Amino acid sequence: MSRVALVSGGTRGIGAAICIALKAAGYRVAANYAGNEEKAKAFHEETGIAIFKWDVSDYADCAEGIAKVESELGPIEVLVNNAGITRDTMFHKMTPDMWNAVIDTNLTGLFNMTHNVWTGMRDRSFGRVINISSINGQKGQMGQVNYSAAKAGDLGFTKALAQEGAAKNITVNAICPGYIGTEMVRAVPEKVLNERIIPQIPVGRLGEPEEIARCVVFLASDESGFITGSTLTANGGQFVV
Numbered sequence: 440m441s442r443v444a445l446v447s448g449g450t451r452g453i454g455a456a457i458c459i460a461l462k463a464a465g466y467r468v469a470a471n472y473a474g475n476e477e478k479a480k481a482f483h484e485e486t487g488i489a490i491f492k493w494d495v496s497d498y499a500d501c502a503e504g505i506a507k508v509e510s511e512l513g514p515i516e517v518l519v520n521n522a523g524i525t526r527d528t529m530f531h532k533m534t535p536d537m538w539n540a541v542i543d544t545n546l547t548g549l550f551n552m553t554h555n556v557w558t559g560m561r562d563r564s565f566g567r568v569i570n571i572s573s574i575n576g577q578k579g580q581m582g583q584v585n586y587s588a589a590k591a592g593d594l595g596f597t598k599a600l601a602q603e604g605a606a607k608n609i610t611v612n613a614i615c616p617g618y619i620g621t622e623m624v625r626a627v628p629e630k631v632l633n634e635r636i637i638p639q640i641p642v643g644r645l646g647e648p649e650e651i652a653r654c655v656v657f658l659a660s661d662e663s664g665f666i667t668g669s670t671l672t673a674n675g676g677q678f679v680v
């Protein structure tokens with residue numbers, strides 16, 4: 440029987456590419472999303488992948504959503520914490536709401552999701568948790584104090600939880616993408632992309648969502664069991680850790 444994978448924020452951008460790659464690799468996949476019904480329905484119609492709406496920043500919503508996924512697809516063996524948002528501005532203009540929204544989704548979301556699959560993974564002595572952090576969690580980025588703090592927190596979460604999961608054959612790893620050509624990045628004016636962003640990337644282009652998806656498939660596999668607590672950097676050479 441194929442393994443079950445749940446991808447948060449799986450209906451567009453990097454998450455959608457992850458769902459498609461996991462499905463192609465033989466997983467039964469569930470894609471969570473927050474509220475963009477149009478994108479989610481189009482994704483479901485195009486791929487046949489099951490979609491489930493809930494807010495990862497809400498613990499009770501996660502508990503209910505995960506129970507629904509497990510009743511429809513079976514126990515979750517691979518969890519990809521991919522859902523993320525930005526609320527960018529310089530720190531002196533950052534409101535408590537902008538801080539809280541990003542921390543609640545991008546960091547507390549990892550607790551809410553992972554905590555609700557952890558006991559099952561421990562009981563079955565198998566699990567793969569893959570957290571999509573960011574280059575900006577590694578290096579910091581002006582205008583993104585909230586986002587950089589949350590994404591750096593994701594790395595601490597990964598390293599600590601990996602140590603707890605190891606004896607139960609549960610791996611916990613992070614991926615730090617650089618600039619990836621999702622809607623969010625493609626929305627940046629072409630002049631800014633070409634003159635300011637792409638010149639910072641030694642390979643001379645944006646990354647593709649599929650390039651991050653391949654990292655996920657690698658870390659999710661049964662054969663990757665010796666890799667835990669690690670950070671896989673995929674940024675075209677922009678920041679060498």
Ligand code: NDP
Pocket residue numbers: 447448449450451452453454471472473474475476478493494495496521522523524544571572573574615616617618619620621622623624
């Ligand atoms: P997108 O904005 O394209 O997609 C975000 C997805 O997350 C959507 O499916 C969205 O659902 C979902 N989502 C957002 N908030 C919540 C929530 N509270 N609960 C459930 N789902 C939620 O993002 P990207 O594909 O660009 O980014 C994916 C991940 O990769 C993020 O964590 C991001 O920080 C990280 N990343 C992205 C980079 C990039 O260059 N794009 C670079 C480095 C890291 P809905 O469609 O319903 O809104």
